[in-house]
Amino acid sequence: MNREVTGHTKGLKPSQIKALERIYRRRVPHDAIVTPELATYLCELSAQMRRQIGLLISRRGAIEHVVVGDASRLMLPDVGRLRGAPGRFRGLRLVHTHLRGEPLTRDDLTDLTLLRLDLVAAIGVGAGGRPGPVYVGHMLPATGSGEMWRELPPVAVHDLDVDVIELMASLEAEFARTQARLASSEPGTDRALIVHVGIGADDDGDARIAELRELCRTAGVRVLDVVEQRRARPDPRFLVGRGKLEDILLRAMHLGAETVIFDADLTPAQARAISDFTELKIIDRTMLILDIFAQHARSRDGKLQVELAQLRYALPRLVEKNTMMSRLTGGIGGRGPGETKLEINRRRARERIALLTKKLDHLQQNRQLRRKRRGDRGVPIVAIVGYTNAGKSTLLNNLTEGDAIVANKLFATLDPISRRLRFPREREVVLTDTVGFIRDLPPDLVAAFRATLEELYDADLLVHVVDASDDDYEAHIRAVTRILAELDLAEKPRLVAFNKCDRLEPDEARRRASAHGALRISALSRDTFGPLLAAIERELWKEGHAAAIAAGPAA
Template identity: 55%
Template sequence: MLDGNLTGLKPSQIKALERIDRRRIPATQVVTAELARFLTELSFDLRRQVGILVDRQGEILHVIVGDDREILLPNLARFGLGRSGLRGLRCIHTHLKGESLTQDDLTDLALLRLDFMVAIAVGERGLPGRVHYAHLLPSNPEGKSVEVLSLPSVHEFDLDFLRFIASLESEMERKMAETFDLSDTREKAILISAGGEPRPELEDSLNELAELARTADVVVLDRVVQRTQKIHPRFLMGEGKMREVIIRALQQGATLLIFDQDLSPGQVRSISEMTDMKVIDRTQLILDIFARRAHTLDGKVQVEVAQLKYLMPRLLGKGTAMSRLMGGIGGRGPGETKLEIDRRRIRERLTRLEKQLEELARGRRQRRQRRIRAEVPIVSIVGYTNAGKSTLLNALTQSAVFTEDLLFATLDTATRRLRFPEEREVIITDTVGFIRKLPKSLLGAFKATLEELEDADLLLHVVDISAERFEEQIAAVERILQDLELAGIPRLLVFNKIDRLPPGEVGALCRRFDAIPVSALERATFTALLEELQRRFWPRDADPADLKPDPSL
């Protein structure tokens, strides 16, 4: 296949280029002297770099014509990576000025995971001169990723290519096996965060992203934090830095790049053009978790609505520019038709789902009205994700709502009854956990579930007191309650997981924040919470003597 800069070439020159891919290289050789001479003479005649891509059987798959400084390699996505991380292709090209391998050559070698990158100098009268070549290295303590070598002549290239590559791949696989289990089929990711926030805040957000990845059953291999005052419009952190990150990810065997910041459709496209790895952002990761965790019809519909709303602008990325030309040149044809069909189908599906959500919401409103008419107090548990809300609900009501040490373990609203003496009871509702940087589109999609909070007489704000930055989590939940216009509902702060802290420290924190301490795993710690609920809903019957703080705290 002939690619590249063919402008201005004579028919005879194009025919000469087309004849190259009829040749074969013995599988044990990197390049033959005859083929090297043919390439340099042709390059000398064209005054342009000429290159070839060769597979391990010695078949020439691509012939590439560049300019006098470089060649541009085609998209190689159809050639997959092997277990060692190499693609099974080598690039052999000419250098008109006899220079060594350029930084672009070495970047292409690392980014595209080529077996070899070879540059043959074009000498006098087009004869082949010095040969420069490079290959990737297994991970090593020195951090050296590429070895660059040189030979005075192509005739001295006596390397047994197949034996060398087999040995290199074996060592690469061995090094990878030392890092992680190669039989583990889970996605392996590099987490990336870039922004102008202070580094501790970026680190905290990245820690949370790591927990989200663990929840999504993704193996995190590495993290990259880049402080930058200006977000790059195409690559988030600058093209050069982005290339470094991708090379580092490929060296470690990553299959996925997860960005802590939301990526625009253009940024996803630009980064994806650099690498075969999947590229997603925080929102897409959360949506994937939601899709796994939703079990009820309500939850599933809400997740699909959120996913379709996320997908819409990414379909519009190409369609918007084309729609400006509707009726003119470039506005006709199957490309635009396909986009319009996809967009129309998504809109129609969204319309049906939103009607279904409204019907489900109507049923919930009727159930809530019945509870209100029965004058049963309603308590809604809110809080940061993985704060222990469902565990607390189970312990209080002796029920079995699903719990797990993962973010967003609960997506579907659960309602239970908490019984008090004298035939009194309270309805307690568990809700989806909140999180920092929760996109508004997701809040909108889960508004139907969060409507349960509107009728609550009390919001039980559960906090994981053992979390390193629990104050920021409290603030994040308060901000979301403000956004949902629920800040006017009375709230009771409950510090959970007190068994993980010294008693004296728990007491000081509870006094400082006016909170009630509990451990959802120890029912004996619920006394103060139950007394406070009784005091709030039936104040006449509350015994002031029972409300004194526990002196042991």
Template identity: 45%
Template sequence: MPFFQVQIIDKIYGSHKGLKPAQLRQLSRLYSLPFPLNRFLSIEFGERLAALSAELETPLCVYANRRGQVVRVGVGTPKETQFSIDELPRQGTERLSGLRCIATQFDMQGPNRGALTALALQRLDALVILDVAVEGFRRRSAAPSGFVQRAQIANLVPDPLARWVVSTPQSLSQVAAQDFDVFLEDLEDEFRRTATARAVESDRERVLLVDFFSTRTSQRAMEEELSELVQLVTSAGGEVLKVFYQRRAQPDPSTLIGQGKLEEVALSVQDLGANLVVCGRELTPTQGRNLEQAVGVRVVDRNELILDIFARRARSHEGKLQVELAQLQYLLPRLTGRGGALSRLGGGIGTRGPGETKLETDRRIIRRRIAKLQLEVNALQAHRARLRARRQRKEVPVFALVGYTNAGKSTLLNTLTDADALVADQLFATLDPTTRRLELPTGDPVLLTDTVGFIHDLPPQLIDAFRATLEEVTEADALLHVVDLSNPAWMNHIQAVQRILESLPIATGPQLLVFNKVDRVSPELRSFAEQEYPLALFISAQKGWGFLSLRQALLRWVRSLTDLPLAESSIDGEP
């Protein structure tokens, strides 16, 4: 039960080391001191807190709610005594947490970065810093020990560039005389106006990207991976607000990234009004839970993001079937440690597919559902096997179009066969396989099958769930490996596709490398690719360039598959 719904207790937070029982009792009495409802604090409360802090020679923090109740007394700085995200009352980009913090310090330097970070992470109504005179710190003033020399008020502002403001130094009586209710009403009005403006600007999910790289990763490789992650979020319907990454020898086992970077992400969530954090690495259940608690919004990893895109793209019954199986296989080992993240109401990235009821069910029911889906996938495999056997009896060669996602496979299929496969400049635009008949100029028929696009580190759940679809690749007579030559990472894409093909349980047929989108590249790049891959073809599926060479290659393969001689002049008249 949240702290604001229970009776006030006398627990002391922070470090108790060196404190005597009598001193702990003095701290506990702060819970029962009167606290004004419509003021930042009272003079009496400030003086009592300062005197006790000077006596103990340590900073103290007191947190009070809007009912005038002291809800936490801590020994240490605001950063050392702050509430965790899950302990705080419900909050949002348009409202604050309903808590204010009164903190003491001795160095007369005003609130430091750690205190202001605690202010932002907890979305406090206000942070009041009392500079207290203490014997060991009395350098600038002859004030007696325990005297409040000055006070400053810090509060959040909706401007992400400013983030917070700190008042000029004032006396304790000046701070105590200010109307807290008026201050708070004006401040929350500003936040509400900003949140409304953001909602009008975009109805998409506002996303922060977080990725981790080892110290051995090159700058170019990092840029390519981050660029692809941005494209994935865009394909899922999100709006990327900011990108964070960290290079370390090893990832943090509890949060993936270090504490400093994590605080930076959490602050940006508050500043930019983000409602989702996407991590570029697969997260363990513990990492996912800890990240959500630290940043205060939903966190999904790259695998969950890809599964979400597949859920958006699935149109046929078999596509939806395979996506649901993949999502449940991903969810099953993550039930433990998810905590409140299982209740994902309202839709959005990472919530599509099997639905809210599936996400809230227990392991036993999920396993039962997975078993049922696997039986249906097995039936789908058998159905596809019968279709392939029928094609083989007719001795029609089958060529499968494979390649990295967004390489232009669907455009190539549409141009060659007048098909109507979905074409879009986004990742995983096509999910369901499409097979069309193509007649070569000699009259020889072939079948072209457009398959789902690949991506590096494809989630293993997808490979397992889509085995019925991927069998179209393994059972094809030959593969046309389509590569987007205009993508700066085209060489890495070739390697990624090869790794996935090699990981399939059944060996694939021979491959023909087809470089697409050559109309978008420089002559120097094309010349380099021709030298590296002398047997490859170079085409533009959108403009129809290079189709003569492509059909000649298909015809040669048809003749080799049927053991018939190739007539050299059979397609000379093709335009």
């Protein structure tokens, strides 16, 4: 075991270092917080050095760490990652000195919570280095009161009679019951606190939070609470700043959250810094979307594309002692015993990326051949595009009597699905359903999902489906338009169909649609398809009208 004194030791005399090292030889009764003799020794040394001194003591009574701080606070060493069942504590208690005899500080209580310490005790240093009052605090499970800690009344060190073993057994049982109650309320779901950071004049915070909630629901994550912060610019290390991050993590742990989800893309450096700050799982928006894609991929193409996107995202984040990648399915593990293992993981990730890219290139050639055959027959292609969950798959199914997967979830469709749509006079088109867009679509996803996007380049006409009932429909239109422009598809002929108009008052539906020159439909009602079919036929053949349709699998 490491017997070094850690912390702010610069400037201490060799004799003082030796005096601190001798503390490791002492033992504390397993049921006592600290002995009067050890408390007196700590206060004498602390008064002499004018620095706080802290001990991390195990439940066996062994001194695991001796730490020196400055006059006002301690910087605790890395005590490793917590293992064990939900509700368990670390099995270490912090006993330290306060030079001014003050009660437990915010830093003390933050360390208590973030490290899941058994308890924290502060011994006031009195006149002549004698021990003053002892302040003790421990965590509380989530209750209606909102209290996160319990602070015991201060007592003299000789009157300190807390039975640590009995206290921890009671607390761990209570925390375990709370965790079990949370888990049983929605079995099989992760519990998360979500964080939105508005930068500058950001005024769409409510819409972004609503969208993040929907992403969480789709991923099977239960949102316990939302934390918002507005900043002029992101904090380069923690995104939200250290103090705010502490508040977020304290809130998450108190609520029993397992995960903190940021409505932003964390840089690799931010991801590492935040993950090193806590043992909670840290997820950003791109990782959450990747998680959804991994759940929804059905075809071989889709699964390969998801894995490729995950690896490209994970590669710059592969570091030792970083657990941020734990939710990714198909990625390479980021923890290892040292640099050699880390480099092996990076090399394997690059090799896998190269292999997946080669496989997808081969599949791309096959798709091009199929599209060429289709083009040789002169069959026009109509691609259905739009924001995720706008009703594209429902429209495809009801236009063609197809069986594409329909769900009230984001990104239910990942693989391009094509069906044939017949018009009178032996005319037919191929309708293709594509993956839904979303604002700030991660570049790795755009690069990986070439299979879906290729269908857009080959299309003769785009049908942009908009959820007209969504309060944020204008922003959704802008997001889709921007993505199409980024894909060099802005000049492609396009029809706009406002879906879910049956959820609006008729006058409001007309107003919203006319402002964008859009057709009004309900993807659930075939009776509303006439104007859309007429517009498709007119655009493709510049004449004709809509009629009854028959469907079959695309060749």
